[in-house]
Amino acid sequence: MELSFEEVSFRYRRSPRPVLTDFTWQVPPGRTVLLGPNGAGKSTLLALGADALRPSSGRVRFGDLCPSRGRDRAAYRRAVGWMPQQIHAVPGLRVQEQVAYAGWLKGLSRREAWAAAATALRQVALSDLAERKTSTLSGGQLRRVGLAQVLVHDAQVLLLDEPTAGLDPAQRARFRELLAALPPERPVVVSTHQVDDLTDLFDTVVVLDDGVIRFVGTVAEFMGLAPAGGGARPAEAAYAQIVTGER
Numbered sequence: 578m579e580l581s582f583e584e585v586s587f588r589y590r591r592s593p594r595p596v597l598t599d600f601t602w603q604v605p606p607g608r609t610v611l612l613g614p615n616g617a618g619k620s621t622l623l624a625l626g627a628d629a630l631r632p633s634s635g636r637v638r639f640g641d642l643c644p645s646r647g648r649d650r651a652a653y654r655r656a657v658g659w660m661p662q663q664i665h666a667v668p669g670l671r672v673q674e675q676v677a678y679a680g681w682l683k684g685l686s687r688r689e690a691w692a693a694a695a696t697a698l699r700q701v702a703l704s705d706l707a708e709r710k711t712s713t714l715s716g717g718q719l720r721r722v723g724l725a726q727v728l729v730h731d732a733q734v735l736l737l738d739e740p741t742a743g744l745d746p747a748q749r750a751r752f753r754e755l756l757a758a759l760p761p762e763r764p765v766v767v768s769t770h771q772v773d774d775l776t777d778l779f780d781t782v783v784v785l786d787d788g789v790i791r792f793v794g795t796v797a798e799f800m801g802l803a804p805a806g807g808g809a810r811p812a813e814a815a816y817a818q819i820v821t822g823e824r
């Protein structure tokens with residue numbers, strides 16, 4: 578089953594221009610990295626995929642499930658895991674409670690949610706902080722709670738909005754290991770500005786600019802766009818080539 582956007586248009590209320598217009602895209606299998614300048618529409622796209630926003634026209638589908646149909650909504654939201662850019666501490670909850678709560682909201686029983694939360698916290702190396710109030714965590718620790726909240730239920734596709742923003746180098750490396758350990762058949766989309774983090778871990782690179790996909794290809798194809806012989810930062814050069822046409 579695939580997550581697809583079919584002729585999706587979306588404009589924020591009171592915003593003069595749409596972010597996406599007749600946008601059609603099928604999330605490819607494997608791991609996809611979503612790049613693009615500030616304001617390109619990456620977060621909006623992932624939120625539409627997560628059914629946190631609704632298209633003004635067109636539709637989003639996961640296989641036969643369409644979140645705008647009431648009878649499909651719960652199953653759709655269970656199937657699609659989303660880590661938003663902003664992770665909020667739920668007042669009064671401890672780390673494991675917040676992660677278990679996220680699982681319970683996705684339909685796990687209390688017992689299943691509690692056990693799954695312990696596993697997810699191990700995956701993001703937060704077991705030691707399981708008893709801490711989430712409101713006392715650092716920004717990077719809270720992002721790992723956000724990641725655990727996505728891993729806690731068995732989503733069939735993962736949409737991760739800047740999951741490594743604010744993480745220290747060790748935690749970024751750990752995130753890459755985590756990504757590598759996910760079942761390869763489960764599609765994962767990771768939006769990021771850290772082009773230097775690109776590794777062969779990703780099967781597909783997508784560059785979104787002004788609501789339009791400017792590039793889709795493998796990491797090797799992406800890197801191939803960097804000017805020959807060029808520079809210490811080939812990924813940045815390739816990126817600049819796509820979004821500004823610079824050489």
Ligand SMILES: Nc1ncnc2c1ncn2[C@@H]1O[C@H](COP(=O)(O)OP(=O)(O)OP(=O)(O)O)[C@@H](O)[C@H]1O
Pocket residue numbers: 589590592596613614615616617618619620621622
């Ligand atoms: N709540 C909102 N209300 C009005 N406009 C918004 C809102 N959120 C985003 N936008 C606008 O929608 C466009 C796309 O924003 P979006 O956050 O999806 O981009 P992005 O690619 O994720 O950017 P960034 O890399 O900075 O996170 C931008 O022009 C932004 O100003």
